Amino acid sequence: MSHLSRFTSYKHDSAILPTTTQRVWFGILILTGALLPLYLVSLIDGRSWLILFATAFVAAIGAIGLNIITGFAGQVSLGQAFFIGVGAYTATALGSPAVLGPDGAVELIGFDLGMVIWLPAAGLVAALAGVIIAPIAFRLEGLYLALVTLGLVFVGAHVFRNWTALTGGVGKGREAAELSVLGYRFDLDSQILGFSITREQQIYWVMLVILIVMAVLAKNLVRSKDGRAFAAIRDRGVAAELMGVNQTKYKTLAFAISSFYAGITGALLFTVTGFIEPTSFNLLLSIAYIAMVVIGGLASIAGSIMGALFIILLPKLIDLLFLGDVIDAVIGWIPGLGSQTGDAPLTSAQIERILFGVLIVVFLIVEPLGLNGIWIRIRNYWKAFPFSY
Amino acid sequence: MRTTLLSEALPDAGWNGSGPLVEVDDIHLSFEGVKAIDGVSFEVSNHELFAIIGPNGAGKTSIFNCLSGVYRPQEGSIRFLGNSIISTKPWKIAAMGMARTFQNIELFPNMTVLDNLMLGRHSSLDYGFVSAMVRAGRAERSETQNRQIVEAIIQFLELEPVRKSYVAMLPYGIQKRVELGRALAMSPKLLLLDEPAAGMNTEETEDMARFIMDIKRELGIGMILVEHDMRVVMDLADTVLAMDFGKPITIGRPRDVQENEDVINAYLGRPHAVVETQPGGTA
Numbered sequence: 001m002s003h004l005s006r007f008t009s010y011k012h013d014s015a016i017l018p019t020t021t022q023r024v025w026f027g028i029l030i031l032t033g034a035l036l037p038l039y040l041v042s043l044i045d046g047r048s049w050l051i052l053f054a055t056a057f058v059a060a061i062g063a064i065g066l067n068i069i070t071g072f073a074g075q076v077s078l079g080q081a082f083f084i085g086v087g088a089y090t091a092t093a094l095g096s097p098a099v100l101g102p103d104g105a106v107e108l109i110g111f112d113l114g115m116v117i118w119l120p121a122a123g124l125v126a127a128l129a130g131v132i133i134a135p136i137a138f139r140l141e142g143l144y145l146a147l148v149t150l151g152l153v154f155v156g157a158h159v160f161r162n163w164t165a166l167t168g169g170v171g172k173g174r175e176a177a178e179l180s181v182l183g184y185r186f187d188l189d190s191q192i193l194g195f196s197i198t199r200e201q202q203i204y205w206v207m208l209v210i211l212i213v214m215a216v217l218a219k220n221l222v223r224s225k226d227g228r229a230f231a232a233i234r235d236r237g238v239a240a241e242l243m244g245v246n247q248t249k250y251k252t253l254a255f256a257i258s259s260f261y262a263g264i265t266g267a268l269l270f271t272v273t274g275f276i277e278p279t280s281f282n283l284l285l286s287i288a289y290i291a292m293v294v295i296g297g298l299a300s301i302a303g304s305i306m307g308a309l310f311i312i313l314l315p316k317l318i319d320l321l322f323l324g325d326v327i328d329a330v331i332g333w334i335p336g337l338g339s340q341t342g343d344a345p346l347t348s349a350q351i352e353r354i355l356f357g358v359l360i361v362v363f364l365i366v367e368p369l370g371l372n373g374i375w376i377r378i379r380n381y382w383k384a385f386p387f388s389y
Numbered sequence: 390m391r392t393t394l395l396s397e398a399l400p401d402a403g404w405n406g407s408g409p410l411v412e413v414d415d416i417h418l419s420f421e422g423v424k425a426i427d428g429v430s431f432e433v434s435n436h437e438l439f440a441i442i443g444p445n446g447a448g449k450t451s452i453f454n455c456l457s458g459v460y461r462p463q464e465g466s467i468r469f470l471g472n473s474i475i476s477t478k479p480w481k482i483a484a485m486g487m488a489r490t491f492q493n494i495e496l497f498p499n500m501t502v503l504d505n506l507m508l509g510r511h512s513s514l515d516y517g518f519v520s521a522m523v524r525a526g527r528a529e530r531s532e533t534q535n536r537q538i539v540e541a542i543i544q545f546l547e548l549e550p551v552r553k554s555y556v557a558m559l560p561y562g563i564q565k566r567v568e569l570g571r572a573l574a575m576s577p578k579l580l581l582l583d584e585p586a587a588g589m590n591t592e593e594t595e596d597m598a599r600f601i602m603d604i605k606r607e608l609g610i611g612m613i614l615v616e617h618d619m620r621v622v623m624d625l626a627d628t629v630l631a632m633d634f635g636k637p638i639t640i641g642r643p644r645d646v647q648e649n650e651d652v653i654n655a656y657l658g659r660p661h662a663v664v665e666t667q668p669g670g671t672a
Contacts, residue, residue, distance in 0.1 A: 011532075014532065014536070220521060220522050224522075224524075225514040229511060231499065235497035235498055236496075238459065239496075240508075241478075242458075243483055247480070253518060257518070
């Protein structure tokens with residue numbers, strides 16, 4: 001039915017969810033997402049599931065950011081880990097109390113402000129970093145831009161390691177900002193109307209709400225004048241300029257918005273575990289985000305979310321599907337390689353890294369449109385069912 | 390069936406000022422040792438269809454690139470709507486009302502026809518990114534108004550069936566039409582058409598010629614046409630400039646240019662006269 005409906009206004013035609021069917025299914029999806037914690041909490045490992053989902057929601061915000069700059073605006077960026085780091089440390093410096101050393105000197109910078117301040121501030125400071133970096137993209141494209149943004153990750157890693165007054169230093173780290181609004185703590189178990197709600201459930205719901213808000217904002221952006229300008233620059237920069245698009249302005253805007261999203265992710269990511277280690281913002285983190293975007297689907301907001309869920313839930317999937325044993329067995333068969341690891345099985349982190357690489361390769365070859373592309377094909381199949389076209 | 394005239398759909402197209410639309414005065418453009426344009430001057434007035442012809446490498450597309458700001462001529466001046474645009478950024482020239490199509494299609498292949506045309510409206514959409522993200526009333530209104538304009542162009546160019554198709558999937562002839570549509574969506578005061586009939590069969594060429602004639606009649610905007618199909622040029626143009634090796638051969642009414650001995654010789658590769666650079670030029 002949905003594909004046969006006629007629209008009576010252009011506003012209706014360009015809506016995010018134009019048909020009733022789509023709206024109903026989307027509602028069911030949101031409702032399932034919202035009610036899931038009530039079931040998950042009853043599982044034996046329910047806490048870890050809830051934390052994993054919450055982490056995936058936060059990661060999805062960063063993946064949307066990366067997709068805006070790379071998928072929509074076509075500027076390949078490996079610098080996402082840097083912008084996430086900028087957001088994380090802005091949030092923790094503003095949101096947690098200062099720590100004084102035994103001699104009364106400030107050991108860790110801190111302002112102890114509320115979440116309503118540190119969350120947007122983390123996004124804005126990261127966005128500012130993006131604006132400063134953007135001029136590089138006026139001159140470089142593709143591989144060259146990727147390499148420069150990669151350099152950014154190494155510069156950031158160095159700064160985070162050595163600026164101990166901000167980060168606490170390697171091996172020591174510092175506590176993340178407190179997840180609380182107007183004195184209400186989301187990171188503690190609580191009672192609402194007689195129902196007991198766990199810390200993990202609250203974190204899950206907070207992150208889900210923030211993700212939905214950020215995703216809707218991003219979806220609106222990419223279906224607007226600015227989103228079209230991004231795509232035009234990606235497809236043909238010179239032609240875009242000749243159609244009235246100021247490339248300098250829109251590349252800067254894309255970097256700023258993308259970094260804003262990364263900053264928000266950085267600010268929230270560590271409130272889940274409560275602790276930030278300065279070596280977290282490395283190349284592997286950037287690659288994880290590239291993997292989310294490529295596996296989820298380039299130039300797709302829904303794809304970014306699917307990709308983030310997939311990558312973050314991967315360790316659980318590995319456990320569920322006994323993939324660890326399979327990979328161990330395969331590696332055991334390779335002469336020389338198996339003997340190096342000896343009888344000790346691979347750690348899940350090692351398996352994860354192997355799978356990242358394998359999945360990026362497989363998706364790029366088999367399904368360049370990512371999970372989103374697979375979803376669209378399934379949807380179109382059922383739309384036309386029982387006919388093939 | 391078309392329900393609106395282009396002039397109703399695009400009220401902000403065209404120019405009401407007086408004087409010539411474009412004045413190109415003795416421009417010179419060279420790449421290292423190669424002289425691409427060597428002392429070309431012409432004027433295009435409002436409502437005029439001005440054609441530039443010449444063998445391959447004559448410098449026709451280079452003139453377009455100078456006009457739209459991609460190249461900056463080393464000497465000479467270009468005035469558009471009375472203002473010098475010699476060092477104006479391409480996107481600003483576009484926003485002033487100069488639209489163009491390209492010899493080799495330069496559409497955005499991963500965008501739909503609708504989005505390609507909506508991109509043509511870029512300079513007319515007056516909302517910022519914050520308004521876009523929250524889809525404020527202003528953004529919604531602006532999108533809807535401009536969508537109406539784009540729909541009128543879709544109707545004019547008979548693109549209804551492919552409205553939501555990705556451009557990369559469309560046949561060449563349709564893509565050429567989409568490109569004309571994108572240029573029209575810019576509400577131009579001057580339209581540059583770079584070989585609109587190149588690579589098209591007779592029927593498609595006739596369609597394209599009809600669209601250009603309709604644009605001329607309904608919008609009355611100035612146009613500069615570069616075209617190798619001489620029937621199209623002779624049928625449509627008011628004035629023709631013939632060039633070879635970056636130099637003008639002659640300028641005049643289509644029939645006169647067609648019968649000009651030097652023009653015929655230029656096309657046949659025989660020696661011929663050109664308008665030499667005025668004394669004082671560096672050439």
